[in-house]
Each structure stands twice: as C-alpha cells, then as structure tokens.
Amino acid sequence: MSSKVLLTGAATAIDQANTALDSLFAAGVAPADGKDAIMWLREVEVLRRRVDSAATLLVGVIDQRALHVDDGHASAGTMAQHVARLSGAESSARQKTAKACRDLPMLADAWSNGEIGTEQMHLLGRVHSNERVAPAMEARQDELLADANNMSAKQFEMKTRRWERLIDEDGPEPANERNHKNRNATLRPNPWDSSWDLTGFFASLQGVEMREIFDVFVEAEFQADWAEAKARLGDAVTGADLNRTPAQRRADALFRIFQVAATAPDGAIPPGFIHNIHWSAAAFEEMLRSMEHDRPPKFDPDDFMCRSQDGHDVDPTEAGVTTLFSQFRRIVVDANGVVIDLGRARRFTGSARTAATAPHTCCVWPGCHVSLSACEVDHLIEHSRNGPTNPSNASPLCGLCRIRHKPHYAESVIMPNSGADVLVSAEFGLSCSA
Numbered sequence: 001m002s003s004k005v006l007l008t009g010a011a012t013a014i015d016q017a018n019t020a021l022d023s024l025f026a027a028g029v030a031p032a033d034g035k036d037a038i039m040w041l042r043e044v045e046v047l048r049r050r051v052d053s054a055a056t057l058l059v060g061v062i063d064q065r066a067l068h069v070d071d072g073h074a075s076a077g078t079m080a081q082h083v084a085r086l087s088g089a090e091s092s093a094r095q096k097t098a099k100a101c102r103d104l105p106m107l108a109d110a111w112s113n114g115e116i117g118t119e120q121m122h123l124l125g126r127v128h129s130n131e132r133v134a135p136a137m138e139a140r141q142d143e144l145l146a147d148a149n150n151m152s153a154k155q156f157e158m159k160t161r162r163w164e165r166l167i168d169e170d171g172p173e174p175a176n177e178r179n180h181k182n183r184n185a186t187l188r189p190n191p192w193d194s195s196w197d198l199t200g201f202f203a204s205l206q207g208v209e210m211r212e213i214f215d216v217f218v219e220a221e222f223q224a225d226w227a228e229a230k231a232r233l234g235d236a237v238t239g240a241d242l243n244r245t246p247a248q249r250r251a252d253a254l255f256r257i258f259q260v261a262a263t264a265p266d267g268a269i270p271p272g273f274i275h276n277i278h279w280s281a282a283a284f285e286e287m288l289r290s291m292e293h294d295r296p297p298k299f300d301p302d303d304f305m306c307r308s309q310d311g312h313d314v315d316p317t318e319a320g321v322t323t324l325f326s327q328f329r330r331i332v333v334d335a336n337g338v339v340i341d342l343g344r345a346r347r348f349t350g351s352a353r354t355a356a357t358a359p360h361t362c363c364v365w366p367g368c369h370v371s372l373s374a375c376e377v378d379h380l381i382e383h384s385r386n387g388p389t390n391p392s393n394a395s396p397l398c399g400l401c402r403i404r405h406k407p408h409y410a411e412s413v414i415m416p417n418s419g420a421d422v423l424v425s426a427e428f429g430l431s432c433s434a
Helices: 008-025 034-064 065-069 078-084 088-103 103-111 118-128 135-138 139-148 154-169 175-181 203-232 246-263 281-292 316-325 350-355 397-403
Strands: 186-189 198-200 275-278 304-309 326-332 338-340 376-379 395-398 414-417 422-423 429-433
Touching: 034 065, 034 078, 034 088, 034 118, 078 088, 078 281, 088 103, 088 118, 088 135, 103 118, 103 139, 118 135, 118 154, 135 139, 139 154, 139 395, 275 281, 275 316, 275 395, 281 304, 281 316, 281 326, 395 397, 397 422
Parallel strands: 275 326
Antiparallel strands: 186 198, 275 304, 326 338, 376 395, 414 422, 422 429
C-alpha cells in the first residue's frame, strides 16, 4: 500500500506508519502474561490516541481552509462523514474537537503525544462548543490536563461537566430548573410483541433520590439471587451461577418498586386493588385447552381478546399462567359482551365480595350463626389448590370456623339446591342451606 497524498514527506510518513502496523500484526498481538498485557494496553492506546489526533487535526485543517467546498460538502464534518464513512456522532465530535484544539494548544499537543485520551478530548470539544464557557477553558488547560492524567474517564467527565455548569452562569435559565420543567416519564406498549418501553427524564434532585431507591431494590434482587445460588451450590457460588443477569435484576427491581408502591398504606392505589385481565370466552377456552394438552394455542383473530381494562394487549400465555398464581383476576366475556366468569384473584374484594356474600346472612358452617358482617369471604376449594376466586367457590365463614374446620372446609364444594347455595362437607356429610 502506497500513500497517494501529494505532500511527499507526509506520504512517506503514512507509508512508514502502515509498514510499522503490518510488522506489529505479523509479530502478533499476544501478551506474554498479565503484566505484559498492561504494557500492551498502554502502548497500543498511545498509538491510537496519536492517530486519532492526526485524524481530528485533518478535519480542522479542512475546516480552516474550506477544502470541503471543492467537493460540494456543507462542512468539514460532513465531508469526513461521507469520505471516511463515519457516523454522524463521530464526525461531529471530530469537528468540535478540532475547533477546541485551536484554542487549547497545550491539550492538543498532549493528545498528539498520546498523553490524553480521545474520549476526554471529545468531551472537551463538546464543552468548548458552549461559547459561554470556551474562553475560560484556555486559562484552565493545566488543570484539565492534570485531571485527564490522574482521573478515570468517568471521574474526568463528572468533574468537567460540573465545572461547565458552574461557569455557565449566563445561560438562559439554570439548567436544573429547565430540567425540572421538562421532566417526563412514559410507559408505552410495543404493538408488535406486547412488550413495554419505559423512559424518563428528571432533574438532579429527583434523579438522585430515585437512583438511591433503585439501587437498594437492585441490591435486594442480587442478594436474593445470591442466597438462592448459595443454597443450591454452597460457598463456591460465583456470579456466573446466578439465575438472572444484571439487566434482568434491574428490570425486576423496577417492577418491584411499582408493586411496593401499589401496596403502600398511604399510596395512590386504593386498598384491595386487583389487576383485571379481560378475555373473550373463545380465547380463554383455547388457552385452557392448549395448557391442558401442552401445545401452542391457536387463536381466532376475529374473536380473540386478552387485554387490560384500559385496552392494552396482554400476551395470552403469560396471562393464562399469571392469573393462576398471582393477584390478577380474569374477566371472561361471551360473544354478547356479558361477563360469564370473574376468575382468579387471591382475595375477594369489591364486586367479587358482594357477589359471594349476597345469598347469605351468616357463617355457612352448619350450626354457626355468626352474622355476615363478622365473617370473612374465602375459597371453598382453596386458591392454593386451584380454587377459582368467583362466587360459585366462595362463602362467608367466621374466624373460628375457618380455623376449626380448615381441613374439611378445603374439600367442600358449593352445590345448587332449588336456588339456594348448599355447603356439603366431604367428610362429615353435613349441609347448611343459607
């Protein structure tokens, strides 16, 4: 490969650099041990920084001499993006950094010598593009260079951004006040696969408080995974043995925050709140058949419905399983729009409680006459044994009868008898018409 640039000295240098890189690859990028790997990382990074500096210097020269105009490009950054096949972000970063290098010669020289990282220089380029801050950067070159050499990339960015905020006192309004006005959060369904996207934007104080709470919940999810893995594998457990990835734990932690908020005594969610899943009868029956025969469900699009009460589609397989084991209640509607089943929720609340207690005036256990207002509504076939949370599987029992007759009560069923509900004990043969 031979350079085609017109300046002879530069063409020779480019050819020599390519030859050196060919020799490097031929020798092999293969550290001998850990200490040697550290030296490789440092020295190859210096090479990268110097080449990045040259590439950015090139964009700066093109911009200063307006060489992009000859080929019809709107700017030097646009020319670099097109010719070098760069992303828009990378070409913009080079153009801003090139302008910063002209005003910050000490930092530009350090970069060309490999003493400061490309990421740090791109950050300085973005900060320098703020015209209200750029003049102050010239007097701060020593401090910026020392920070870049002594801090991690994250620490350097935090300190530089903080300095920019403090210096930029003449902005249109305080940045955090602007951020607070623009705060936003959205939770949108994906129409293609029923998944959900959560995004948010907050000012500093809200963000800091939310992050601290979020971190506590994430740590709790990690500790739960760690305890489970330790119980399964013993003290030799490692991070690779955990059931969930960090990303999954973060998602579950956020979901847990919502759940905790919903159960808070002084929260906005009313007591006894139940999530309702609305099904069409045909879809629900097909879901049950597919679960029974262990096959994928085959739904008819014309009569399919599985959604939240607000009309958001829900994955039917997930909803079918979830309504069996958590606080979701199914509402099955026939072709005429009539509710034919108020399915599983763990507790009888609201209309479900009203429907379960309407036929009765007292505890239904034989011989007990405790008034209805002193009773609890519970499952005849227990929820843990797949008993549905609907009026046909519920009756009021006083606290004493629930404790005393629990083993027998769990095997009881409700049977119709001339319009009255009759409780039949499987073991004692007792009945009590309410």
